[in-house]
Amino acid sequence: MSNICKDAVTESHPMNGGDGTYSYTKNSYFQKSATNVARCMIHNAVADKLDISQLFSNFATSSSNTFRIADLGCSIGPNTFTAMQNVQEAIQHKYRLSQSRPHNSSSSSSLAMPEFQVFFNDHVTNDFNTLFSSLAASERPYFTAGVPGSFHGRLFPSSSLHFVHSSLALHWLSTMPKELVDENSPAWNRSKVHYTNAPNEVYKAYEAQFGRDMAQFLEARAIELVVGGLMVLIMPAVPNNVPLSQMPLGVIYGLLGCVLMDLSKEGFISESEVDSFNLPVYVVSPKEMIGIIERNGCFSIEIIELYKPMSSVNNGEITPLTVTMHLRAAMEGIIIKHFGTEIIDELFHRIHKKMEELSNQLQPRTKEGTQLFLVLKRKSS
Structure with missing residues (x-):
């Protein structure tokens, strides 16, 4: 296994901070x-x-009985707190059941409930102030620490984590492939901002970058997780052999590109600015993820399931406005970084109008799920 103690060189794509109108805090309904x-x-x-x-037998022979959980790509809350509460409650419940079984030895049955430590990780540009201000105001039955840095590299000491969680973060690429903005490359993504409906060379460039990113991610976690430790990964996904253009995310990304091109034709921005802008997001299929995990070889796939994350949501709650606000909270930062602030209000006003026209296309055209739930266990070798 290669030495990856230093952070990978990555680009940062933080969600909108604070708690204002366009903040992630106020617009992370889908998450x-x-x-x-x-x-x-x-x-x-x-x-x-x-x-x-x-896992708990190690605590009996150790001076520490701390169960360590990491949430990778935590953003600024409040969803990360809910997720960590869910994880802790599940582990506590499992522990109580294990202690109540009559076949337990006296040493294991007398083992005290472990203390929990939760590490909240995201890029250094993440709004940790809002994250921890929210956390300080709530009751929490665990110790906390912030861990700034890219999860595509090492973040923790060897064999120090028992449980890793990451929800809706791994689809963000660490960096964009250079060939996408090279006019001499077959993968030059002219007049588009994503691989949706782009030439196959563009898709392949995205696919290769995601593969490299996930290989680094798994390599780092294999070092940091104890043997037997679990990792739960929740990711946007496409069913096997279904193009992203047939999914709501594909429609949204394509729409964003069309609106940016309209703005360039009207002189708000230049066409070359659009040509050099690409969304750093890749949506994986279950088959792809299985291949990446098997190539790493350090984890067993315990559960892999495509599910419908919005199955409990009323259709009336998913409106063009809520989708636009969500998109703005997630993408405004990288758009401003590339195009500046002048077009932002006009851009999202037009996106909202386009979404109203195309609202029927925001529903999946497949009966399969649009989110991947993965449970991986660290192997002993």
Whole structure:
């Protein structure tokens, strides 16, 4: 395994900070829904897949009985707090069940409930002030620490984590492939901002970058997780052999590109600015993820499931406005970094209008799920 103690050289794409109108805090409704739907799935995964006797037996022979959990790509709340509460409650429940079984030895049955430490990780540009201000105002039954840095590199000491969680973060690429903005490359993404409906060379460039990113991610986590430790990954996904253009995200990304091109034709921005801008997001399929994990070789796939994150949400709550506000909270930072602030209000006003016209296309055209739930366990070798 290569030496990856230093952070990978990555680009930062923070969500909108603070708690204003366009903040992630006020516009992370879809992420909240995903967290709520995943709650039962996490409880079941811990109940069925976490070997409590293996992990907690180490506490009996150690001076520390701290169970360490990391949330990678935590953003600024409040969803990360809900997710961490779900994880902690699932582990506590599993522990109590293990202690109540009559076949437990006297040493294991007398083992005290472990203390919990939660590490909140995101890029150094993340609004940790808002994150920890919110946390300070709430009751929390665990110790906390902020860990700034890219999860595409090492963040923690070897064998120091027992549980890793990451929700709706791994689809962000660490960097954009250079060939996308090279006019001499077959992958030059002229007049588009994503691989949706782009030439196959563009898609392949995105695919290769995501593969490199996930390889680094898994390599780092393999070092940091204890043997038997679990990792729960929740990611936007496409069903096998279904193009992203048939999914709501593909429609939204394509729409963003069209509006930017309209603005360039009207002189708000230059066409070359659009040509050199690409969304650093890749939406994976289950088959792709299985291949990446198997190539790493350090994890067993305990659960892999495509599910519908919005299944518990009323259709009336998903409106063109809520989708636009969500997109702005997530993408405004990288758009401003590339185009400046002058076009932002006009851009999202037009996006909102376009979404009203195309609202029927924001529904999946497949009956399969649009989110991937993965549970991986660290192998012994």
